[in-house]
Amino acid sequence: MASTIEHKTTFCRICEPLCGMVATVEDGRLTALRPDKDHPLSAGFACQKGIAFTEVQNDPDRVTTPLRKGPDGYEPVSWDAALSDIAARLTQILNARGAGAVGWYMGNPGAFSYAHTFAALGFIKGLGRGGHYFTASSQDTNSRLIASQMLYGAPTSVPIPDLTRTNLLVMMGANPVVSHGSFLTAPRIKDRMHDIVKRGGRVVVVDPRRTETAAAFEWLPVVPDADSFLLLSLLQVMFAEHLVDTARVTAQADGLDWLQSLCAPFTPEFTAARTGIDADSVRSLARDLVREPRAAVYGRLGTCVGRYGTLTTYLIDAVNLVAGNLDAPGGSVFSSMETVGGRWQATIMGLAMRRSYRNRSRIGGIPIAVAMEPAALMAKEITTPGDRQIRAMFVSAGNPVLSVPNGGELEAAFDSLELSVALDFYVTETTGRCDYILPVTTMYERDDFPYTFQAFQATPFRQATDAVVAPAGQARPEWDIVADLMARLAPGVPAFTVFSVARKTLGRFGVNLQPRLMMDALIRMSQGGDLFGLRRGGLTHRRLTEDHPHGVIVAPHIRTGALRNSVAYLSRRVRLRHPGIAAEVEKLSSSGHPEGYPLRMIGMREPRSENSWMHNAPLLMRGERGHRALIGVDDAAEQGITDGDVVRVSSPYGEITVEVMTTKDLMAGVIAVPHGWGHTGTGTWKLANRAGGSNVNRLTSSEPEDVESLSGMAWLTGVPVRVERVAG
Numbered sequence: 001m002a003s004t005i006e007h008k009t010t011f012c013r014i015c016e017p018l019c020g021m022v023a024t025v026e027d028g029r030l031t032a033l034r035p036d037k038d039h040p041l042s043a044g045f046a047c048q049k050g051i052a053f054t055e056v057q058n059d060p061d062r063v064t065t066p067l068r069k070g071p072d073g074y075e076p077v078s079w080d081a082a083l084s085d086i087a088a089r090l091t092q093i094l095n096a097r098g099a100g101a102v103g104w105y106m107g108n109p110g111a112f113s114y115a116h117t118f119a120a121l122g123f124i125k126g127l128g129r130g131g132h133y134f135t136a137s138s139q140d141t142n143s144r145l146i147a148s149q150m151l152y153g154a155p156t157s158v159p160i161p162d163l164t165r166t167n168l169l170v171m172m173g174a175n176p177v178v179s180h181g182s183f184l185t186a187p188r189i190k191d192r193m194h195d196i197v198k199r200g201g202r203v204v205v206v207d208p209r210r211t212e213t214a215a216a217f218e219w220l221p222v223v224p225d226a227d228s229f230l231l232l233s234l235l236q237v238m239f240a241e242h243l244v245d246t247a248r249v250t251a252q253a254d255g256l257d258w259l260q261s262l263c264a265p266f267t268p269e270f271t272a273a274r275t276g277i278d279a280d281s282v283r284s285l286a287r288d289l290v291r292e293p294r295a296a297v298y299g300r301l302g303t304c305v306g307r308y309g310t311l312t313t314y315l316i317d318a319v320n321l322v323a324g325n326l327d328a329p330g331g332s333v334f335s336s337m338e339t340v341g342g343r344w345q346a347t348i349m350g351l352a353m354r355r356s357y358r359n360r361s362r363i364g365g366i367p368i369a370v371a372m373e374p375a376a377l378m379a380k381e382i383t384t385p386g387d388r389q390i391r392a393m394f395v396s397a398g399n400p401v402l403s404v405p406n407g408g409e410l411e412a413a414f415d416s417l418e419l420s421v422a423l424d425f426y427v428t429e430t431t432g433r434c435d436y437i438l439p440v441t442t443m444y445e446r447d448d449f450p451y452t453f454q455a456f457q458a459t460p461f462r463q464a465t466d467a468v469v470a471p472a473g474q475a476r477p478e479w480d481i482v483a484d485l486m487a488r489l490a491p492g493v494p495a496f497t498v499f500s501v502a503r504k505t506l507g508r509f510g511v512n513l514q515p516r517l518m519m520d521a522l523i524r525m526s527q528g529g530d531l532f533g534l535r536r537g538g539l540t541h542r543r544l545t546e547d548h549p550h551g552v553i554v555a556p557h558i559r560t561g562a563l564r565n566s567v568a569y570l571s572r573r574v575r576l577r578h579p580g581i582a583a584e585v586e587k588l589s590s591s592g593h594p595e596g597y598p599l600r601m602i603g604m605r606e607p608r609s610e611n612s613w614m615h616n617a618p619l620l621m622r623g624e625r626g627h628r629a630l631i632g633v634d635d636a637a638e639q640g641i642t643d644g645d646v647v648r649v650s651s652p653y654g655e656i657t658v659e660v661m662t663t664k665d666l667m668a669g670v671i672a673v674p675h676g677w678g679h680t681g682t683g684t685w686k687l688a689n690r691a692g693g694s695n696v697n698r699l700t701s702s703e704p705e706d707v708e709s710l711s712g713m714a715w716l717t718g719v720p721v722r723v724e725r726v727a728g
């Protein structure tokens with residue numbers, strides 16, 4: 001029989017640019033992926049990870065049937081057997097201890113599936129009060145979100161640089177040439193940054209390492225975790241040199257005087273010793289940011305995961321505001337779907353989130369940022385007895401043993417649970433500790449609309465996709481699994497009873513209550529949408545997939561002069577004054593460095609890794625790739641370390657051994673160690689295990705005092721360490 005070959009247009013959902021892809025499907029099987037030349041933004045670009053996804057899709061190590069842990073390891077079971085047993089054991093735990101005994105951790109890939117996000121949150125909230133919800137955000141973005149909640153009243157109001165129009169882009173703690181951009185959805189981001197230079201502008205990269213991005217543009221080296229000092233001094237200069245357009249800024253914000261006195265002591269001469277950036281450079285950068293009408297400062301992972309992530313992020317926005325660059329073309333702007341009534345959505349969301357922020361984590365008493373508890377405290381939430389001690393954990397799309405501080409502690413904690421369930425397609429260092437692994441669909445086996453990233457689009461753009469292949473084996477989408485489990489729990493759990501009744505009632509009218517319906521409504525009510533028929537030819541979910549498979553640019557630029565829509569405070573004005581921020585400045589000023597740990601550790605993303613989960617794809621592991629750290633040539637020489645040596649890296653919290661390479665591209669006193677390695681054999685991914693590596697999060701702290709106190713962020717950069725050579 002002749003085989004059928006189809007070419008289906010879709011998009012990649014591994015990282016944030018969401019590059020257009022064309023999938024070759026032969027007899028129902030995904031056999032190749034190539035970049036979509038007709039995608040209006042990615043225009044024929046895709047990276048190695050995106051192309052290699054075929055190998056993940058068809059990986060012989062992939063889990064495609066439900067697995068139950070028995071005395072001799074995992075054995076396949078039916079869905080019915082797995083879900084009935086999970087429901088029964090969960091019911092028992094709920095009856096004995098209540099919803100507070102249950103936790104859910106959703107990892108990074110969850111954010112790329114709207115249905116998954118709804119499922120995870122709906123499940124844990126539906127169990128009743130007290131359930132614990134964790135995500136990768138407390139290792140990634142919560143400081144950004146809380147800075148927004150403080151300044152604009154809603155965590156969802158996150159400004160991004162107006163990439164396509166700016167003439168001066170200051171990038172702090174981001175390496176988009178490798179990461180492809182984060183909280184900034186801009187396919188071909190490197191080209192877009194080169195465009196800035198081509199039109200006569202500048203890109204300044206503030207980073208302790210001369211990264212791939214810094215090497216391509218201007219590098220301004222900074223001591224890890226010292227960005228707050230730099231930003232305070234930029235503000236100090238703007239005020240001291242009377243560069244501030246006070247009328248403009250006071251029209252947008254309240255508390256400018258307060259901010260001025262907050263930064264007054266931080267002259268560039270004072271901060272130079274802390275940041276490694278001389279006073280003249282600070283002064284000229286401050287002047288440039290004010291004088292260039294199209295300038296923006298952008299911070300990302302590196303500025304979010306230090307000890308002062310919320311403060312640093314707050315100060316980035318404050319610099320943009322004070323320099324006159326907030327909500328201005330080419331400045332720092334608010335992208336949004338421009339949904340009808342969006343301003344009121346932000347207001348309601350803001351109220352709800354500011355309310356939930358008053359709740360505290362059981363361990364450590366940290367405010368609950370955006371309804372997510374600090375994952376750094378997850379192990380202690382599992383092991384510390386008392387009311388709301390976690391006894392059952394669900395993990396979806398996450399590998400927290402490798403991604404959360406103090407991986408060793410978390411491993412032991414997982415082993416002590418009464419029930420643990422993973423929704424994943426690999427047996428990993430985390431899922432491999434769970435009682436059950438429930439097989440999920442990959443991104444190409446589900447329909448999607450990248451809801452999470454709509455507010456970060458540098459060019460307002462919509463694309464939706466249908467599944468391009470059927471689920472492998474018995475894999476199911478997360479939403480389906482959760483709905484099935486909910487139905488089996490329903491009788492005992494009130495929220496689920498309501499849910500089941502609503503589903504059944506709507507079902508009678510032919511409506512299948514699915515998150516897709518909500519996405520469709522959102523698309524229809526937003527910029528370019530059909531407004532439920534009021535705008536002829538406008539977009540719907542179906543029109544997007546059928547008539548616009550390559551996606552649609554809905555506006556050439558982000559709308560500016562619309563700050564009021566993004567501010568959720570009833571005043572509609574940015575709020576600068578916050579005692580919590582003043583307290584952080586106080587802490588910053590008195591911070592020190594522990595003795596015996598002369599170096600500071602930073603992270604490093606690699607072009608051929610995606611956090612922990614793509615080390616099993618042969619294409620990405622060519623050339624005997626392994627885990628390697630970088631150390632500066634001078635620091636290496638001092639310890640007698642040469643290329644390829646194995647070193648012991650110790651912090652006050654733990655130690656690892658890792659191979660190092662020396663480089664001239666690091667500031668003195670800094671070592672860079674990639675995360676996501678440490679495949680030790682709990683997982684069954686053969687290639688990943690062979691590559692091994694070490695879990696860098698054995699060096700990071702899970703002590704409540706080391707969790708950032710405003711947002712619950714994990715402390716992942718600028719960690720004090722020392723290095724000793726152990727072998728050649």
Ligand SMILES: Nc1nc2c(c(=O)[nH]1)N[C@H]1C(S)=C(S)[C@@H](COP(=O)(O)OP(=O)(O)OC[C@H]3O[C@@H](n4cnc5c(=O)[nH]c(N)nc54)[C@H](O)[C@@H]3O)O[C@H]1N2
Nearest residue numbers: 173174175179182224225300301302605606609610611717
């Ligand atoms: N290839 C690849 N792409 C990825 C990922 C991946 O694992 N691999 N992961 C994805 C994920 S989950 C995310 S969140 C994004 C993140 O994407 P980005 O936000 O671009 O983050 P990173 O690439 O980690 O770059 C952070 C930079 O901050 C620097 N840095 C560290 N500490 C400090 C500091 O104290 N101050 C300053 N100014 N800089 C500092 C580091 O040297 C590094 O260059 O990338 C995504 N894209």
Ligand SMILES: Nc1nc2c(c(=O)[nH]1)N[C@H]1C(S)=C(S)[C@@H](COP(=O)(O)OP(=O)(O)OC[C@H]3O[C@@H](n4cnc5c(=O)[nH]c(N)nc54)[C@H](O)[C@@H]3O)O[C@H]1N2
Nearest residue numbers: 107108109139140397398399400403423603611612613675
């Ligand atoms: N030291 C240090 N630690 C870090 C970071 C750092 O820079 N330095 N970065 C932090 C950041 S930004 C992040 S985002 C986190 C990431 O941390 P996590 O999200 O906890 O870990 P990942 O490695 O992304 O694991 C993703 C898991 O999801 C599975 N998966 C992939 N696609 C799907 C899907 O569609 N559905 C389901 N159910 N599963 C899927 C994969 O098989 C894998 O097991 O790590 C954080 N940890």
Ligand code: SF4
Nearest residue numbers: 012014015019047050
């Ligand atoms: S850059 Fe990200 S979205 Fe684009 S192909 Fe690579 S992994 Fe996929």
Ligand SMILES: [Mo]
Nearest residue numbers: 108136139140
């Ligand atoms: Mo992330």
